[in-house]
Amino acid sequence: MTTSEGIEKVLREASMRVTRPRVAVLAAVTAHPHADTETIIEAVRQEHPLVSHQAVYDSLKLLTNLGLLRQIQPHGHIARYETRVGDNHHHVVCRNCGTLADVDCAVGAAPCLHASDHHGFSIDEAEVIYWGLCPDCQQAKTAQPATGTV
Amino acid sequence: MTTSEGIEKVLREASMRVTRPRVAVLAAVTAHPHADTETIIEAVRQEHPLVSHQAVYDSLKLLTNLGLLRQIQPHGHIARYETRVGDNHHHVVCRNCGTLADVDCAVGAAPCLHASDHHGFSIDEAEVIYWGLCPDCQQAKTAQPATGTV
DNA sequence: GTAATTATCTTGACTCATTCAAAATAAATA
DNA sequence: TATTTATTTTGAATGAGTCAAGATAATTAC
Incomplete structure:
Protein backbone atom coordinates (compact mmCIF):
# COMPACT_ATOMS: atom_id res chain seq x y z
CA MET A 1 0.00 0.00 0.00
CA THR A 2 2.74 2.43 0.86
CA THR A 3 5.49 0.89 -1.25
CA SER A 4 7.07 2.93 -4.00
CA GLU A 5 5.05 0.99 -6.61
CA GLY A 6 1.92 1.48 -4.56
CA ILE A 7 2.14 5.24 -4.57
CA ALA A 14 -5.90 9.90 -9.60
CA SER A 15 -4.33 11.49 -12.72
CA MET A 16 -1.56 12.94 -10.61
CA ARG A 17 2.07 13.06 -11.66
CA VAL A 18 4.58 10.83 -9.96
CA THR A 19 7.18 13.27 -8.72
CA ARG A 20 10.26 12.95 -6.60
CA PRO A 21 8.94 15.05 -3.68
CA ARG A 22 5.73 13.03 -3.47
CA VAL A 23 7.50 9.68 -3.41
CA ALA A 24 10.09 11.00 -0.95
CA VAL A 25 7.45 12.41 1.39
CA LEU A 26 5.59 9.11 1.55
CA ALA A 27 8.86 7.29 2.21
CA ALA A 28 9.77 9.77 4.94
CA VAL A 29 6.46 9.36 6.76
CA THR A 30 6.76 5.59 6.46
CA ALA A 31 10.23 5.77 8.00
CA HIS A 32 9.15 8.24 10.71
CA PRO A 33 5.69 7.38 12.02
CA HIS A 34 3.92 10.30 13.76
CA ALA A 35 6.50 12.77 12.46
CA ASP A 36 5.69 16.47 12.24
CA THR A 37 6.15 18.49 9.07
CA GLU A 38 9.57 19.80 10.05
CA THR A 39 10.89 16.29 10.65
CA ILE A 40 9.47 15.16 7.34
CA ILE A 41 11.13 18.05 5.52
CA GLU A 42 14.48 17.14 7.08
CA ALA A 43 14.06 13.47 6.23
CA VAL A 44 13.15 14.25 2.62
CA ARG A 45 16.21 16.49 2.29
CA GLN A 46 18.54 13.72 3.42
CA GLU A 47 17.94 12.20 0.01
CA HIS A 48 16.90 15.23 -2.01
CA PRO A 49 18.44 18.37 -0.49
CA LEU A 50 16.79 20.77 -2.93
CA VAL A 51 13.14 19.95 -2.17
CA SER A 52 11.31 23.03 -0.90
CA HIS A 53 9.18 23.12 2.20
CA GLN A 54 6.25 24.14 0.03
CA ALA A 55 6.55 20.95 -2.02
CA VAL A 56 6.46 18.93 1.20
CA TYR A 57 3.36 20.77 2.41
CA ASP A 58 1.69 20.23 -0.96
CA PRO A 74 -4.05 17.38 18.83
CA HIS A 75 -4.91 20.78 20.40
CA GLY A 76 -1.89 22.96 20.83
CA HIS A 77 0.32 20.72 18.73
CA ILE A 78 1.45 21.04 15.16
CA ALA A 79 0.33 18.57 12.52
CA ARG A 80 1.76 15.06 12.38
CA TYR A 81 1.33 12.32 9.81
CA GLU A 82 1.15 8.55 9.67
CA THR A 83 0.76 5.90 6.98
CA ARG A 84 -1.54 3.65 8.96
CA VAL A 85 -4.90 4.54 7.47
CA GLY A 86 -8.35 3.07 7.23
CA ASP A 87 -8.23 0.79 10.26
CA ASN A 88 -10.05 3.02 12.72
CA HIS A 89 -7.30 3.23 15.28
CA HIS A 90 -6.86 6.15 17.65
CA HIS A 91 -4.11 7.96 19.53
CA VAL A 92 -2.88 8.70 23.04
CA VAL A 93 -1.13 12.02 23.58
CA CYS A 94 1.02 12.80 26.60
CA ARG A 95 -0.08 16.09 28.17
CA ASN A 96 3.42 16.70 29.42
CA CYS A 97 5.82 15.92 26.58
CA GLY A 98 3.49 15.51 23.60
CA THR A 99 4.54 11.93 22.86
CA LEU A 100 2.01 10.15 20.69
CA ALA A 101 1.16 6.46 20.44
CA ASP A 102 -1.32 4.32 18.54
CA VAL A 103 -4.29 2.78 20.30
CA ASP A 104 -6.63 0.23 18.82
CA CYS A 105 -10.30 0.84 19.20
CA ALA A 106 -11.66 -0.35 22.50
CA VAL A 107 -14.89 -2.00 21.52
CA GLY A 108 -14.21 -3.44 18.09
CA ALA A 109 -14.62 -2.35 14.53
CA ALA A 110 -16.01 1.19 14.49
CA PRO A 111 -18.14 1.52 17.60
CA CYS A 112 -17.80 5.20 18.23
CA LEU A 113 -19.53 5.93 14.93
CA HIS A 114 -22.80 5.18 16.67
CA ALA A 115 -23.47 8.47 18.36
CA SER A 116 -26.64 8.39 20.40
CA ASP A 117 -28.17 11.52 18.91
CA HIS A 118 -26.50 12.99 15.89
CA HIS A 119 -28.80 15.95 15.19
CA GLY A 120 -29.31 14.92 11.59
CA PHE A 121 -25.62 14.97 10.78
CA GLN A 138 4.51 9.57 35.07
CA GLN A 139 7.84 8.58 36.57
CA ALA A 140 9.18 12.10 36.34
CA LYS A 141 6.11 13.46 38.11
CA THR A 142 6.33 11.05 41.03
CA ALA A 143 10.11 11.40 41.26
CA GLN A 144 10.08 15.21 41.61
CA PRO A 145 6.98 15.79 43.70
CA ALA A 146 6.51 19.47 44.53
CA THR A 147 8.66 21.87 42.56
CA GLY A 148 8.26 20.16 39.22
CA THR A 149 9.07 22.13 36.10
CA VAL A 150 5.81 22.81 34.32
CA MET B 1 -22.18 26.80 38.12
CA THR B 2 -21.75 29.45 35.48
CA THR B 3 -23.78 32.16 37.16
CA SER B 4 -22.13 35.40 38.12
CA GLU B 5 -22.02 34.30 41.77
CA GLY B 6 -20.65 30.93 40.72
CA ILE B 7 -17.65 32.37 38.95
CA ALA B 14 -8.47 29.61 43.39
CA SER B 15 -7.06 32.87 44.84
CA MET B 16 -7.80 34.67 41.61
CA ARG B 17 -9.19 38.17 41.39
CA VAL B 18 -12.75 38.70 40.24
CA THR B 19 -12.32 41.08 37.34
CA ARG B 20 -14.67 42.54 34.80
CA PRO B 21 -13.09 40.79 31.78
CA ARG B 22 -13.27 37.39 33.45
CA VAL B 23 -16.92 37.71 34.40
CA ALA B 24 -17.77 39.15 30.99
CA VAL B 25 -15.97 36.35 29.15
CA LEU B 26 -17.84 33.66 31.05
CA ALA B 27 -21.12 35.45 30.37
CA ALA B 28 -20.26 35.75 26.68
CA VAL B 29 -19.52 32.05 26.31
CA THR B 30 -22.69 31.21 28.18
CA ALA B 31 -24.66 33.40 25.79
CA HIS B 32 -22.85 32.09 22.70
CA PRO B 33 -22.23 28.35 23.00
CA HIS B 34 -19.46 27.05 20.72
CA ALA B 35 -18.30 30.59 19.94
CA ASP B 36 -14.80 31.24 18.68
CA THR B 37 -12.45 33.74 20.28
CA GLU B 38 -13.31 36.54 17.87
CA THR B 39 -17.02 36.20 18.58
CA ILE B 40 -16.34 36.19 22.30
CA ILE B 41 -14.25 39.34 22.03
CA GLU B 42 -17.05 41.08 20.16
CA ALA B 43 -19.66 39.93 22.67
CA VAL B 44 -17.56 41.11 25.61
CA ARG B 45 -17.09 44.51 23.98
CA GLN B 46 -20.85 44.99 23.62
CA GLU B 47 -20.85 45.58 27.37
CA HIS B 48 -17.28 46.63 27.97
CA PRO B 49 -15.84 48.23 24.82
CA LEU B 50 -12.39 48.77 26.25
CA VAL B 51 -11.49 45.17 27.04
CA SER B 52 -8.40 44.06 25.13
CA HIS B 53 -8.15 40.92 23.09
CA GLN B 54 -5.28 39.84 25.30
CA ALA B 55 -7.50 40.00 28.38
CA VAL B 56 -10.02 37.77 26.62
CA TYR B 57 -7.33 35.26 25.65
CA ASP B 58 -6.03 35.27 29.22
CA PRO B 74 -11.10 20.46 15.52
CA HIS B 75 -8.34 20.17 12.88
CA GLY B 76 -8.13 23.17 10.65
CA HIS B 77 -10.47 25.21 12.81
CA ILE B 78 -9.75 27.89 15.36
CA ALA B 79 -10.52 27.37 19.03
CA ARG B 80 -14.08 27.46 20.32
CA TYR B 81 -15.42 27.40 23.85
CA GLU B 82 -18.40 26.06 25.75
CA THR B 83 -19.65 26.11 29.33
CA ARG B 84 -20.95 22.57 29.36
CA VAL B 85 -18.15 20.78 31.17
CA GLY B 86 -17.58 17.56 33.06
CA ASP B 87 -20.36 15.50 31.53
CA ASN B 88 -18.30 13.62 28.98
CA HIS B 89 -20.19 14.76 25.93
CA HIS B 90 -18.68 14.99 22.46
CA HIS B 91 -19.05 16.98 19.24
CA VAL B 92 -20.02 16.63 15.61
CA VAL B 93 -18.31 18.91 13.13
CA CYS B 94 -19.58 19.55 9.62
CA ARG B 95 -16.76 19.02 7.10
CA ASN B 96 -18.35 21.52 4.76
CA CYS B 97 -19.38 24.55 6.82
CA GLY B 98 -17.74 23.88 10.19
CA THR B 99 -20.98 23.88 12.16
CA LEU B 100 -20.60 22.21 15.51
CA ALA B 101 -23.15 20.37 17.66
CA ASP B 102 -23.15 18.51 20.95
CA VAL B 103 -23.46 14.75 21.03
CA ASP B 104 -23.97 12.64 24.11
CA CYS B 105 -21.73 9.69 24.56
CA ALA B 106 -22.91 6.63 22.70
CA VAL B 107 -22.35 3.86 25.17
CA GLY B 108 -22.96 5.52 28.52
CA ALA B 109 -20.81 7.15 31.14
CA ALA B 110 -17.20 7.26 29.94
CA PRO B 111 -16.75 4.22 27.75
CA CYS B 112 -14.04 5.40 25.46
CA LEU B 113 -11.70 5.78 28.41
CA HIS B 114 -11.19 2.05 28.20
CA ALA B 115 -8.66 1.85 25.45
CA SER B 116 -7.72 -1.69 24.62
CA ASP B 117 -3.96 -1.22 24.90
CA HIS B 118 -2.74 2.05 26.27
CA HIS B 119 1.03 1.48 26.14
CA GLY B 120 1.47 2.34 29.81
CA PHE B 121 -0.10 5.78 29.43
CA GLN B 138 -26.33 17.40 2.98
CA GLN B 139 -29.22 19.11 1.19
CA ALA B 140 -26.91 21.51 -0.61
CA LYS B 141 -24.76 18.61 -1.85
CA THR B 142 -27.65 16.64 -3.29
CA ALA B 143 -29.27 19.76 -4.74
CA GLN B 144 -26.22 20.88 -6.71
CA PRO B 145 -24.74 17.61 -7.93
CA ALA B 146 -21.65 18.12 -10.08
CA THR B 147 -20.21 21.62 -10.16
CA GLY B 148 -20.53 22.32 -6.46
CA THR B 149 -18.44 25.08 -5.00
CA VAL B 150 -15.88 23.50 -2.72
C1' DG C 1 -12.53 55.24 53.95
C1' DT C 2 -7.69 55.63 52.36
C1' DA C 3 -3.12 53.96 51.12
C1' DA C 4 -0.17 50.20 49.72
C1' DT C 5 0.58 46.02 47.25
C1' DT C 6 0.67 43.39 43.28
C1' DA C 7 -2.26 40.64 40.11
C1' DT C 8 -4.28 41.80 36.00
C1' DC C 9 -4.94 44.57 31.95
C1' DT C 10 -3.52 47.50 27.89
C1' DT C 11 -0.69 48.30 24.19
C1' DG C 12 1.84 47.00 20.52
C1' DA C 13 5.26 44.19 18.72
C1' DC C 14 6.28 39.48 17.64
C1' DT C 15 6.10 34.29 16.53
C1' DC C 16 5.78 30.56 13.52
C1' DA C 17 3.12 26.95 11.17
C1' DT C 18 0.93 27.35 7.18
C1' DT C 19 -0.64 29.54 2.79
C1' DC C 20 -0.37 32.48 -1.43
C1' DA C 21 1.44 33.84 -5.99
C1' DA C 22 4.59 34.46 -9.91
C1' DA C 23 8.15 32.63 -12.46
C1' DA C 24 10.92 28.40 -13.38
C1' DT C 25 11.10 23.44 -13.93
C1' DA C 26 10.22 18.79 -15.22
C1' DA C 27 6.64 14.82 -15.90
C1' DA C 28 3.76 13.22 -19.32
C1' DT C 29 2.00 13.33 -24.09
C1' DA C 30 2.13 13.88 -29.09
C1' DT D 1 12.49 15.25 -29.51
C1' DA D 2 9.26 19.03 -28.88
C1' DT D 3 5.16 20.57 -26.54
C1' DT D 4 2.02 21.13 -22.86
C1' DT D 5 0.95 22.18 -18.34
C1' DA D 6 1.02 20.21 -13.60
C1' DT D 7 4.45 20.83 -9.97
C1' DT D 8 8.06 23.05 -7.83
C1' DT D 9 10.88 26.91 -6.29
C1' DT D 10 11.30 31.22 -4.24
C1' DG D 11 10.10 34.58 -1.26
C1' DA D 12 6.58 37.21 0.70
C1' DA D 13 2.27 37.19 3.37
C1' DT D 14 -1.26 35.56 6.69
C1' DG D 15 -3.36 35.24 11.15
C1' DA D 16 -4.41 32.92 15.49
C1' DG D 17 -2.13 33.15 19.33
C1' DT D 18 1.87 34.76 22.54
C1' DC D 19 5.26 37.87 24.85
C1' DA D 20 6.76 41.82 27.54
C1' DA D 21 6.86 46.52 29.65
C1' DG D 22 4.39 49.86 31.67
C1' DA D 23 -0.34 51.33 33.41
C1' DT D 24 -4.42 50.15 36.01
C1' DA D 25 -7.54 48.41 39.38
C1' DA D 26 -8.82 44.45 42.79
C1' DT D 27 -7.61 43.33 47.17
C1' DT D 28 -5.44 43.76 51.74
C1' DA D 29 -3.82 46.36 55.64
C1' DC D 30 -4.35 50.30 58.31
Whole structure:
Protein backbone atom coordinates (compact mmCIF):
# COMPACT_ATOMS: atom_id res chain seq x y z
CA MET A 1 0.00 0.00 0.00
CA THR A 2 2.74 2.43 0.86
CA THR A 3 5.49 0.89 -1.25
CA SER A 4 7.07 2.93 -4.00
CA GLU A 5 5.05 0.99 -6.61
CA GLY A 6 1.92 1.48 -4.56
CA ILE A 7 2.14 5.24 -4.57
CA GLU A 8 2.79 5.28 -8.32
CA LYS A 9 -0.37 3.35 -8.94
CA VAL A 10 -2.48 5.51 -6.64
CA LEU A 11 -1.13 8.74 -8.11
CA ARG A 12 -1.66 7.63 -11.70
CA GLU A 13 -5.18 6.43 -10.98
CA ALA A 14 -5.90 9.90 -9.60
CA SER A 15 -4.33 11.49 -12.72
CA MET A 16 -1.56 12.94 -10.61
CA ARG A 17 2.07 13.06 -11.66
CA VAL A 18 4.58 10.83 -9.96
CA THR A 19 7.18 13.27 -8.72
CA ARG A 20 10.26 12.95 -6.60
CA PRO A 21 8.94 15.05 -3.68
CA ARG A 22 5.73 13.03 -3.47
CA VAL A 23 7.50 9.68 -3.41
CA ALA A 24 10.09 11.00 -0.95
CA VAL A 25 7.45 12.41 1.39
CA LEU A 26 5.59 9.11 1.55
CA ALA A 27 8.86 7.29 2.21
CA ALA A 28 9.77 9.77 4.94
CA VAL A 29 6.46 9.36 6.76
CA THR A 30 6.76 5.59 6.46
CA ALA A 31 10.23 5.77 8.00
CA HIS A 32 9.15 8.24 10.71
CA PRO A 33 5.69 7.38 12.02
CA HIS A 34 3.92 10.30 13.76
CA ALA A 35 6.50 12.77 12.46
CA ASP A 36 5.69 16.47 12.24
CA THR A 37 6.15 18.49 9.07
CA GLU A 38 9.57 19.80 10.05
CA THR A 39 10.89 16.29 10.65
CA ILE A 40 9.47 15.16 7.34
CA ILE A 41 11.13 18.05 5.52
CA GLU A 42 14.48 17.14 7.08
CA ALA A 43 14.06 13.47 6.23
CA VAL A 44 13.15 14.25 2.62
CA ARG A 45 16.21 16.49 2.29
CA GLN A 46 18.54 13.72 3.42
CA GLU A 47 17.94 12.20 0.01
CA HIS A 48 16.90 15.23 -2.01
CA PRO A 49 18.44 18.37 -0.49
CA LEU A 50 16.79 20.77 -2.93
CA VAL A 51 13.14 19.95 -2.17
CA SER A 52 11.31 23.03 -0.90
CA HIS A 53 9.18 23.12 2.20
CA GLN A 54 6.25 24.14 0.03
CA ALA A 55 6.55 20.95 -2.02
CA VAL A 56 6.46 18.93 1.20
CA TYR A 57 3.36 20.77 2.41
CA ASP A 58 1.69 20.23 -0.96
CA SER A 59 2.62 16.55 -1.06
CA LEU A 60 1.41 15.95 2.47
CA LYS A 61 -1.92 17.52 1.65
CA LEU A 62 -2.28 15.60 -1.60
CA LEU A 63 -1.32 12.25 -0.09
CA THR A 64 -3.72 12.88 2.78
CA ASN A 65 -6.55 13.63 0.36
CA LEU A 66 -5.75 10.50 -1.63
CA GLY A 67 -6.00 8.45 1.56
CA LEU A 68 -2.35 7.39 1.67
CA LEU A 69 -1.64 9.44 4.76
CA ARG A 70 -3.55 10.49 7.80
CA GLN A 71 -3.07 13.77 9.57
CA ILE A 72 -3.16 13.97 13.37
CA GLN A 73 -3.29 17.33 15.10
CA PRO A 74 -4.05 17.38 18.83
CA HIS A 75 -4.91 20.78 20.40
CA GLY A 76 -1.89 22.96 20.83
CA HIS A 77 0.32 20.72 18.73
CA ILE A 78 1.45 21.04 15.16
CA ALA A 79 0.33 18.57 12.52
CA ARG A 80 1.76 15.06 12.38
CA TYR A 81 1.33 12.32 9.81
CA GLU A 82 1.15 8.55 9.67
CA THR A 83 0.76 5.90 6.98
CA ARG A 84 -1.54 3.65 8.96
CA VAL A 85 -4.90 4.54 7.47
CA GLY A 86 -8.35 3.07 7.23
CA ASP A 87 -8.23 0.79 10.26
CA ASN A 88 -10.05 3.02 12.72
CA HIS A 89 -7.30 3.23 15.28
CA HIS A 90 -6.86 6.15 17.65
CA HIS A 91 -4.11 7.96 19.53
CA VAL A 92 -2.88 8.70 23.04
CA VAL A 93 -1.13 12.02 23.58
CA CYS A 94 1.02 12.80 26.60
CA ARG A 95 -0.08 16.09 28.17
CA ASN A 96 3.42 16.70 29.42
CA CYS A 97 5.82 15.92 26.58
CA GLY A 98 3.49 15.51 23.60
CA THR A 99 4.54 11.93 22.86
CA LEU A 100 2.01 10.15 20.69
CA ALA A 101 1.16 6.46 20.44
CA ASP A 102 -1.32 4.32 18.54
CA VAL A 103 -4.29 2.78 20.30
CA ASP A 104 -6.63 0.23 18.82
CA CYS A 105 -10.30 0.84 19.20
CA ALA A 106 -11.66 -0.35 22.50
CA VAL A 107 -14.89 -2.00 21.52
CA GLY A 108 -14.21 -3.44 18.09
CA ALA A 109 -14.62 -2.35 14.53
CA ALA A 110 -16.01 1.19 14.49
CA PRO A 111 -18.14 1.52 17.60
CA CYS A 112 -17.80 5.20 18.23
CA LEU A 113 -19.53 5.93 14.93
CA HIS A 114 -22.80 5.18 16.67
CA ALA A 115 -23.47 8.47 18.36
CA SER A 116 -26.64 8.39 20.40
CA ASP A 117 -28.17 11.52 18.91
CA HIS A 118 -26.50 12.99 15.89
CA HIS A 119 -28.80 15.95 15.19
CA GLY A 120 -29.31 14.92 11.59
CA PHE A 121 -25.62 14.97 10.78
CA SER A 122 -24.38 12.22 8.49
CA ILE A 123 -21.29 10.98 10.30
CA ASP A 124 -18.44 9.35 8.40
CA GLU A 125 -15.65 9.32 10.95
CA ALA A 126 -15.17 9.22 14.71
CA GLU A 127 -11.87 10.68 15.74
CA VAL A 128 -10.73 9.76 19.23
CA ILE A 129 -7.81 11.24 21.11
CA TYR A 130 -6.92 9.97 24.56
CA TRP A 131 -5.12 12.42 26.85
CA GLY A 132 -2.88 11.46 29.73
CA LEU A 133 0.73 10.93 30.71
CA CYS A 134 3.26 8.67 29.03
CA PRO A 135 5.20 6.22 31.22
CA ASP A 136 8.30 8.44 31.33
CA CYS A 137 6.40 11.53 32.41
CA GLN A 138 4.51 9.57 35.07
CA GLN A 139 7.84 8.58 36.57
CA ALA A 140 9.18 12.10 36.34
CA LYS A 141 6.11 13.46 38.11
CA THR A 142 6.33 11.05 41.03
CA ALA A 143 10.11 11.40 41.26
CA GLN A 144 10.08 15.21 41.61
CA PRO A 145 6.98 15.79 43.70
CA ALA A 146 6.51 19.47 44.53
CA THR A 147 8.66 21.87 42.56
CA GLY A 148 8.26 20.16 39.22
CA THR A 149 9.07 22.13 36.10
CA VAL A 150 5.81 22.81 34.32
CA MET B 1 -22.18 26.80 38.12
CA THR B 2 -21.75 29.45 35.48
CA THR B 3 -23.78 32.16 37.16
CA SER B 4 -22.13 35.40 38.12
CA GLU B 5 -22.02 34.30 41.77
CA GLY B 6 -20.65 30.93 40.72
CA ILE B 7 -17.65 32.37 38.95
CA GLU B 8 -16.90 34.62 41.90
CA LYS B 9 -16.76 31.68 44.22
CA VAL B 10 -14.58 29.60 41.91
CA LEU B 11 -12.17 32.47 41.29
CA ARG B 12 -11.84 33.31 44.99
CA GLU B 13 -11.28 29.69 45.92
CA ALA B 14 -8.47 29.61 43.39
CA SER B 15 -7.06 32.87 44.84
CA MET B 16 -7.80 34.67 41.61
CA ARG B 17 -9.19 38.17 41.39
CA VAL B 18 -12.75 38.70 40.24
CA THR B 19 -12.32 41.08 37.34
CA ARG B 20 -14.67 42.54 34.80
CA PRO B 21 -13.09 40.79 31.78
CA ARG B 22 -13.27 37.39 33.45
CA VAL B 23 -16.92 37.71 34.40
CA ALA B 24 -17.77 39.15 30.99
CA VAL B 25 -15.97 36.35 29.15
CA LEU B 26 -17.84 33.66 31.05
CA ALA B 27 -21.12 35.45 30.37
CA ALA B 28 -20.26 35.75 26.68
CA VAL B 29 -19.52 32.05 26.31
CA THR B 30 -22.69 31.21 28.18
CA ALA B 31 -24.66 33.40 25.79
CA HIS B 32 -22.85 32.09 22.70
CA PRO B 33 -22.23 28.35 23.00
CA HIS B 34 -19.46 27.05 20.72
CA ALA B 35 -18.30 30.59 19.94
CA ASP B 36 -14.80 31.24 18.68
CA THR B 37 -12.45 33.74 20.28
CA GLU B 38 -13.31 36.54 17.87
CA THR B 39 -17.02 36.20 18.58
CA ILE B 40 -16.34 36.19 22.30
CA ILE B 41 -14.25 39.34 22.03
CA GLU B 42 -17.05 41.08 20.16
CA ALA B 43 -19.66 39.93 22.67
CA VAL B 44 -17.56 41.11 25.61
CA ARG B 45 -17.09 44.51 23.98
CA GLN B 46 -20.85 44.99 23.62
CA GLU B 47 -20.85 45.58 27.37
CA HIS B 48 -17.28 46.63 27.97
CA PRO B 49 -15.84 48.23 24.82
CA LEU B 50 -12.39 48.77 26.25
CA VAL B 51 -11.49 45.17 27.04
CA SER B 52 -8.40 44.06 25.13
CA HIS B 53 -8.15 40.92 23.09
CA GLN B 54 -5.28 39.84 25.30
CA ALA B 55 -7.50 40.00 28.38
CA VAL B 56 -10.02 37.77 26.62
CA TYR B 57 -7.33 35.26 25.65
CA ASP B 58 -6.03 35.27 29.22
CA SER B 59 -9.50 34.88 30.70
CA LEU B 60 -10.40 32.04 28.35
CA LYS B 61 -7.24 30.19 29.29
CA LEU B 62 -7.75 30.77 33.00
CA LEU B 63 -11.41 29.77 32.99
CA THR B 64 -10.53 26.67 30.99
CA ASN B 65 -7.84 25.72 33.50
CA LEU B 66 -10.27 26.26 36.36
CA GLY B 67 -12.73 23.91 34.70
CA LEU B 68 -15.42 26.51 34.03
CA LEU B 69 -14.94 26.34 30.28
CA ARG B 70 -13.98 23.70 27.80
CA GLN B 71 -11.98 24.38 24.67
CA ILE B 72 -12.84 22.61 21.42
CA GLN B 73 -10.49 22.80 18.46
CA PRO B 74 -11.10 20.46 15.52
CA HIS B 75 -8.34 20.17 12.88
CA GLY B 76 -8.13 23.17 10.65
CA HIS B 77 -10.47 25.21 12.81
CA ILE B 78 -9.75 27.89 15.36
CA ALA B 79 -10.52 27.37 19.03
CA ARG B 80 -14.08 27.46 20.32
CA TYR B 81 -15.42 27.40 23.85
CA GLU B 82 -18.40 26.06 25.75
CA THR B 83 -19.65 26.11 29.33
CA ARG B 84 -20.95 22.57 29.36
CA VAL B 85 -18.15 20.78 31.17
CA GLY B 86 -17.58 17.56 33.06
CA ASP B 87 -20.36 15.50 31.53
CA ASN B 88 -18.30 13.62 28.98
CA HIS B 89 -20.19 14.76 25.93
CA HIS B 90 -18.68 14.99 22.46
CA HIS B 91 -19.05 16.98 19.24
CA VAL B 92 -20.02 16.63 15.61
CA VAL B 93 -18.31 18.91 13.13
CA CYS B 94 -19.58 19.55 9.62
CA ARG B 95 -16.76 19.02 7.10
CA ASN B 96 -18.35 21.52 4.76
CA CYS B 97 -19.38 24.55 6.82
CA GLY B 98 -17.74 23.88 10.19
CA THR B 99 -20.98 23.88 12.16
CA LEU B 100 -20.60 22.21 15.51
CA ALA B 101 -23.15 20.37 17.66
CA ASP B 102 -23.15 18.51 20.95
CA VAL B 103 -23.46 14.75 21.03
CA ASP B 104 -23.97 12.64 24.11
CA CYS B 105 -21.73 9.69 24.56
CA ALA B 106 -22.91 6.63 22.70
CA VAL B 107 -22.35 3.86 25.17
CA GLY B 108 -22.96 5.52 28.52
CA ALA B 109 -20.81 7.15 31.14
CA ALA B 110 -17.20 7.26 29.94
CA PRO B 111 -16.75 4.22 27.75
CA CYS B 112 -14.04 5.40 25.46
CA LEU B 113 -11.70 5.78 28.41
CA HIS B 114 -11.19 2.05 28.20
CA ALA B 115 -8.66 1.85 25.45
CA SER B 116 -7.72 -1.69 24.62
CA ASP B 117 -3.96 -1.22 24.90
CA HIS B 118 -2.74 2.05 26.27
CA HIS B 119 1.03 1.48 26.14
CA GLY B 120 1.47 2.34 29.81
CA PHE B 121 -0.10 5.78 29.43
CA SER B 122 -2.30 6.91 32.29
CA ILE B 123 -5.38 8.19 30.49
CA ASP B 124 -7.58 10.87 32.05
CA GLU B 125 -9.70 11.99 29.11
CA ALA B 126 -11.09 10.62 25.89
CA GLU B 127 -11.84 13.33 23.39
CA VAL B 128 -14.18 12.33 20.59
CA ILE B 129 -14.96 14.32 17.48
CA TYR B 130 -17.41 13.04 14.91
CA TRP B 131 -16.93 14.27 11.36
CA GLY B 132 -19.64 14.44 8.73
CA LEU B 133 -22.14 16.77 7.11
CA CYS B 134 -24.76 18.86 8.82
CA PRO B 135 -28.37 18.64 7.55
CA ASP B 136 -28.09 21.87 5.55
CA CYS B 137 -24.91 20.84 3.77
CA GLN B 138 -26.33 17.40 2.98
CA GLN B 139 -29.22 19.11 1.19
CA ALA B 140 -26.91 21.51 -0.61
CA LYS B 141 -24.76 18.61 -1.85
CA THR B 142 -27.65 16.64 -3.29
CA ALA B 143 -29.27 19.76 -4.74
CA GLN B 144 -26.22 20.88 -6.71
CA PRO B 145 -24.74 17.61 -7.93
CA ALA B 146 -21.65 18.12 -10.08
CA THR B 147 -20.21 21.62 -10.16
CA GLY B 148 -20.53 22.32 -6.46
CA THR B 149 -18.44 25.08 -5.00
CA VAL B 150 -15.88 23.50 -2.72
C1' DG C 1 -12.53 55.24 53.95
C1' DT C 2 -7.69 55.63 52.36
C1' DA C 3 -3.12 53.96 51.12
C1' DA C 4 -0.17 50.20 49.72
C1' DT C 5 0.58 46.02 47.25
C1' DT C 6 0.67 43.39 43.28
C1' DA C 7 -2.26 40.64 40.11
C1' DT C 8 -4.28 41.80 36.00
C1' DC C 9 -4.94 44.57 31.95
C1' DT C 10 -3.52 47.50 27.89
C1' DT C 11 -0.69 48.30 24.19
C1' DG C 12 1.84 47.00 20.52
C1' DA C 13 5.26 44.19 18.72
C1' DC C 14 6.28 39.48 17.64
C1' DT C 15 6.10 34.29 16.53
C1' DC C 16 5.78 30.56 13.52
C1' DA C 17 3.12 26.95 11.17
C1' DT C 18 0.93 27.35 7.18
C1' DT C 19 -0.64 29.54 2.79
C1' DC C 20 -0.37 32.48 -1.43
C1' DA C 21 1.44 33.84 -5.99
C1' DA C 22 4.59 34.46 -9.91
C1' DA C 23 8.15 32.63 -12.46
C1' DA C 24 10.92 28.40 -13.38
C1' DT C 25 11.10 23.44 -13.93
C1' DA C 26 10.22 18.79 -15.22
C1' DA C 27 6.64 14.82 -15.90
C1' DA C 28 3.76 13.22 -19.32
C1' DT C 29 2.00 13.33 -24.09
C1' DA C 30 2.13 13.88 -29.09
C1' DT D 1 12.49 15.25 -29.51
C1' DA D 2 9.26 19.03 -28.88
C1' DT D 3 5.16 20.57 -26.54
C1' DT D 4 2.02 21.13 -22.86
C1' DT D 5 0.95 22.18 -18.34
C1' DA D 6 1.02 20.21 -13.60
C1' DT D 7 4.45 20.83 -9.97
C1' DT D 8 8.06 23.05 -7.83
C1' DT D 9 10.88 26.91 -6.29
C1' DT D 10 11.30 31.22 -4.24
C1' DG D 11 10.10 34.58 -1.26
C1' DA D 12 6.58 37.21 0.70
C1' DA D 13 2.27 37.19 3.37
C1' DT D 14 -1.26 35.56 6.69
C1' DG D 15 -3.36 35.24 11.15
C1' DA D 16 -4.41 32.92 15.49
C1' DG D 17 -2.13 33.15 19.33
C1' DT D 18 1.87 34.76 22.54
C1' DC D 19 5.26 37.87 24.85
C1' DA D 20 6.76 41.82 27.54
C1' DA D 21 6.86 46.52 29.65
C1' DG D 22 4.39 49.86 31.67
C1' DA D 23 -0.34 51.33 33.41
C1' DT D 24 -4.42 50.15 36.01
C1' DA D 25 -7.54 48.41 39.38
C1' DA D 26 -8.82 44.45 42.79
C1' DT D 27 -7.61 43.33 47.17
C1' DT D 28 -5.44 43.76 51.74
C1' DA D 29 -3.82 46.36 55.64
C1' DC D 30 -4.35 50.30 58.31
